[in-house]
Amino acid sequence: MAFLGAALTALLIKLDGRVLAGEPLWLKPTKFFISSAIAAATIEWVIRKSGLMSRKLDACRRVIAWGFLIEMVIICAQAARGVRSHFNLSTPVDAGLFTIMGLVITGVVIAIGVAGFIATGAASRWARAERIAVRWGIGVFVAAAFLGNVMVRPTHEQRRQAEAAGRPGVWGSHFVGSMEGATRTWALTGWSRESGDLRVPHFIGMHAIQVLLLLVFLAKRLGVSMDDARAARQMAVIGGLLGGTWLLTLGQAFAGRSLFEPGLFQVGLWVVLSGMAAVLLWMTFGRPGKGVAA
Numbered sequence: 001m002a003f004l005g006a007a008l009t010a011l012l013i014k015l016d017g018r019v020l021a022g023e024p025l026w027l028k029p030t031k032f033f034i035s036s037a038i039a040a041a042t043i044e045w046v047i048r049k050s051g052l053m054s055r056k057l058d059a060c061r062r063v064i065a066w067g068f069l070i071e072m073v074i075i076c077a078q079a080a081r082g083v084r085s086h087f088n089l090s091t092p093v094d095a096g097l098f099t100i101m102g103l104v105i106t107g108v109v110i111a112i113g114v115a116g117f118i119a120t121g122a123a124s125r126w127a128r129a130e131r132i133a134v135r136w137g138i139g140v141f142v143a144a145a146f147l148g149n150v151m152v153r154p155t156h157e158q159r160r161q162a163e164a165a166g167r168p169g170v171w172g173s174h175f176v177g178s179m180e181g182a183t184r185t186w187a188l189t190g191w192s193r194e195s196g197d198l199r200v201p202h203f204i205g206m207h208a209i210q211v212l213l214l215l216v217f218l219a220k221r222l223g224v225s226m227d228d229a230r231a232a233r234q235m236a237v238i239g240g241l242l243g244g245t246w247l248l249t250l251g252q253a254f255a256g257r258s259l260f261e262p263g264l265f266q267v268g269l270w271v272v273l274s275g276m277a278a279v280l281l282w283m284t285f286g287r288p289g290k291g292v293a294a
Contacts, residue, residue: 002037005072006030009079018082023190025082029075035206036068039141042209043112046134050124060115067108074101087152087172102148109145113138116209127226129235133216136239137209140246144205147250151198174199177256193260196253205246212239215280224283234283241276245269 012026019025043064047057074097078085085101088094116138120131152172154162161169175183176196184193191197215238216226224231252265260266 002033002040002068002072005076006033006037009033009076020079020082020084022185025079027188027190028085029072029079032075033072036072038210039112039206040064040068042213043115046116047119050119050121050126052119052121052124054118057115057118060111060118063107063111064115067104067111070104071101071108084170087170089171090169102152105145105148109142113142116141129219129224129226129228129231130216132232133212133235133239134209136236136243137212140205140208140239140243144202144208144246147198147202147205151202176253191259193258195258196256197258198250198253200259201246201250201253204249208242208246211242219280219283222283231283234279237279238276241272241279244272245276248272 009026009029013024013030016025020028044061047061075085078088078094078097083090083094086098088098116134120126120134120138124131126134151174154171155173158171158173162171174197175192176198178192178195183195185191186193189199189203191199212235216235219231219235220226226232226235248265248268249259252259252261252263255265257263257265
């Protein structure tokens with residue numbers, strides 16, 4: 001259903017020429033449909049592969065499904081009205097809908113975290129190294145998801161405008177060091193090219209679990225045993241390095257620097273990513289019998 005919603009809203013981008021906050025009106029619903037579909041499909045696959053069944057897991061599934069549905073209904077309804085779905089406190093209705101979204105998505109994130117850790121317990125079908133990878137991915141996902149609580153903090157200018165008008169209109173921002181509509185952005189993502197953007201660490205952290213699962217798949221295809229203690233340690237290192245990548249992009253955003261702006265953060269990212277590549281090569285070719293010392 002979420003992918004159908006993404007297809008329909010993508011079509012509306014072509015049919016409805018309205019623009020909001022510098023981007024096509026229906027672009028945000030499309031991106032959120034895709035993101036929620038990927039997140040829901042990933043945690044459902046993690047649960048099914050575990051072979052575990054429990055009331056707690058079923059409860060988590062219901063919270064995730066209904067939560068994403070409620071969020072997408074609100075986002076689409078606000079888009080149809082031609083107003084912002086996020087950071088919008090212009091009217092009591094807008095403020096109420098934004099509050100509902102915040103409460104609902106908090107429940108979804110908690111449910112995903114609980115489901116992920118239950119599904120990777122010792123009794124699950126997941127191999128040792130796989131469990132470590134999934135738990136690292138879930139942990140970074142939860143941390144990145146709660147960045148939303150940072151984004152809703154008002155800027156100095158928003159506080160000043162609220163004091164002057166007696167009521168806040170827009171409350172919070174993705175950007176650090178610039179305002180929406182006053183900075184150049186990257187196509188499609190909408191990330192700032194001139195200042196910090198909290199959506200960068202938000203995106204990287206939210207999709208860390210897919211990256212780790214892909215690396216697990218590649219390692220298994222190359223003959224690495226996921227039940228091996230050494231593979232478990234190596235996967236823990238990779239998980240830590242991916243978490244480090246998230247922290248570096250978070251620091252870069254808070255420092256008001258764009259993703260590709262040269263500086264110490266950029267050097268750190270290259271070092272961490274190179275470390276991940278080195279560990280992967282070590283996992284693949286550093287095993288006994290592969291011609292490299294173990």
